[in-house]
Amino acid sequence: AQSVSQHNHHVILSEAASLELGCNYSYGGTVNLFWYVQYPGQHLQLLLKYFSGDPLVKGIKGFEAEFIKSKFSFNLRKPSVQWSDTAEYFCAVNARPGFQKLVFGTGTRLLVSP
């Protein structure tokens, strides 16, 4: 069965600090990988996705993630966070082919202080 681990449950940063959120998954086959963000009071929104090709993917709002197949990891990064990045971040995976369900991690709550 697939599973996703997000190691940091709560992260507190000051504005302009760099961010890296860890995500590891367990599945031996080919996967699609996603990061979703949930801003306070809003629905889950797609931040970025990896399906194939370049393992370094860029998303919205300056976020990027790197897929390292040998480490089963898909860590999220941003060089300089802003107060508006305060949100909960979820890593998710679905196995290919044929599996439609997303398996989510438990989420990381990020608080950026101004």
Next chain:
Amino acid sequence: DTGVSQDPRHKITKRGQNVTFRCDPISEHNRLYWYRQTLGQGPEFLTYFQNEAQLEKSRLLSDRFSAERPKGSFSTLEIQRTEQGDSAMYLCASSLSNRGTSNQPQHFGDGTRLSIL
């Protein structure tokens, strides 16, 4: 806004009552998903439809839960004889899948928060 719409936003009910939630997906999306999210956890998959066909159900979906998508557009999720453990946020998502658009991500609605008294 033409995103995924869910109704109601909040539902409070007594244990043992039946509840039904509705989800309207993005209009051109043929796939529709239901997830459940409890406090401190990520969303957990419940079931999904391709058009009107229910193609996968999680073991989380006990026999008290039933989902339908009769015309391949909106979907309903019904919980019968609700229990305290059913308290959660119920999320709906939709995506488009056809030969020319593989690997499309899921778009989520705001969810329905269910509280069982």
